[in-house]
Amino acid sequence: MVGVSGRARTRRLLSAAALSLFAENGYDSTTVDQIAAAAGVARRTFFRYFPTKEDAVFPDHDSTLVKVSLVLEAEGDGEEPITVVCRAIREVLRMYAAEAEVSVARYRLLRQVPALREREIAVVSRYERLFTKYLLAHPSASASPDSPDAPLMAEVSAAAVVAAHNHVLRRWLRGGGTGDAMAQLDHALRAVRDGLVDPRRRMSDRRVVVTVTQAGSGVDEVLDAVRHALN
Template sequence: MVASTRRRLVDSAMALFAEQGFESTSVEDVVARAGVGRTTFFRHFPTKEDVVFPDHDALLEKVDARLATGTAATARTALEEASAIVLDHYLDEGETARQRYRLTRAVTPLRHRELASVHRYELLFSRHLRAWLGDADDAPLRAELTAGAVITAHNHVLRRWLRGEVDDPQAALAAALDLALAPLAPTPDPRRLGAREVDAVLAEVRRSLLGG
């Protein structure tokens, strides 16, 4: 019953935002459409903005739980599966996700709220990466770079799906993560490489930079 009421509030709010705009829609409008009282609304959502992002906290917890099972040896799999949890959630939302995308593009406070949520994901990924990478001098930097790359890869694919530009978002995410997770590979020490190996490493770097 609680879940169905919460869902009805979200659906009613999103429909009204699409019909008459976010700023022009009041909490009273939403509860009237949903057939519940104001008290019920505020039991589920502290503000009108929160109804636009109803699942962020729960989703963040799911991602955290998945990353918590990772290790240095399984880091790549953990990052891929954690990213997939988020993408699959949006895919399951379907049109609601697309409505949210349109709203956050049009309403500045909602856009700021979305950016704050993205930052929370980046901090979460970075924290787990930092633990996996150990005490190497470059571990903090690699953790931040990799976390940022993973979030960027995910959001790039998600936005393309929201705009109807990709038919297979799961496959697109896998391809994007192949690029994003390159910093996890051990960095060769040039002092231990011969001329041929140095040339091979440089060629690989060039290919990565050029997208080859």
């Protein structure tokens, strides 16, 4: 019986063989038999892993969706829900970055085959739906869960996080999968998070420092008093 690591290895072999043949012969001209032969397995083995040759292009999203769900479930006490969602979407980029060469080949293929682009849209929508559901169940501390706009804001927030991820991912893939994609994603997510968190909540996180100095104090003395208060 093939172990878990063996199954994962076979999935990767089949996916890599499919992408290679699609690039060489074209998506429509490549058959399941050819993919199986290139991976060194029987035709029936292919169907143990993928229902169709189209599915071989997207081998890791099911397991990644589970990882994303686990991140959402492991939220910290008092964390802003959008922060948890931003942390969860990093698992998706981590999946692509783990095999940069394969991810780049997949991206180039998707640009050539409309049917595969449609499948990608459907896959991405699963993450968006998961985030929307989470945000509906975990409203922001600065928002009322009974607000009629709560469903709208949950959906908009989820879409914004996914859009930020996809923007960074496409740019990284167009660049050949080089560079620190995770750092770029973190930067994009900070911008999204800052735009979505209620401004009043952000203001409440700021400190107001009051110092008292004698009349006639010089600028240096005032600055020293402020520094002392801050420390």
